[in-house]
Amino acid sequence: MHVQARSRAGLALTLAIAAALAGCSSIDGVAHRVANVVTPYKVDVVQGNFVSKEQVAALQPGMSRQQIRDILGTPLVTSVFHADRWEYVFTIKRPDVDPQVRKLTVFFDGDRFVRAEGDEMPSEAEFVASLNGMKGKPKVPQLEATEAQLAKYPPRKPDEDADQAGSNAAPAATSYPPLESR
Secondary structure, three states: OHHHHHHHHHHHHHHHHHHHHHHHHHHHHHHHHHHHHOOOOOOOEEEEOOOOHHHHHHOOOOOEHHHHHHHHOOOOEEOOOOOOEEEEEEEEEOOOOOOEEEEEEEEEEOOEEEEEEEOOOOOHHHHHHHHHOOOOOOOOOOOOOOHHHHHOOOOOOHHHHHHHHOOOOOOOOOOOOOOOOO
């Protein structure tokens, strides 16, 4: 009887090991399916300056470098060897979408703007739509107040401004001391 009990225990142990090994493949399959559903967050990578069609349209020959910088922002690439041109490069890389790359080169003669060459730039509304994956015409917020909105706030009278500023307030400085001592 003792021998039969040992053989039955061995058989039970063998069956338990076989069942556990068989279950491993199904557990692995479930884990694999869960891993396909749960994916890590992939961040959008944006580099450079976005330049819109409206900004390029605002450029006029003869503008100074500072005026161009005010409109387009600081250039991404300036070269010591090519001081007469600035490069504006914009790239955006998003998961599962082809990367967008846009380039604009601005040429100068001395300090004066001459011309700009580069890719066809999207309008601000088109760019916003491409970011959101929107269909149709995107809604771009209005950035200026209408006359009806301004009418809600009546203009101040000159005497109100003086009352709010305080009667014994010092006048604003018209010149400032130097930052460094001479």
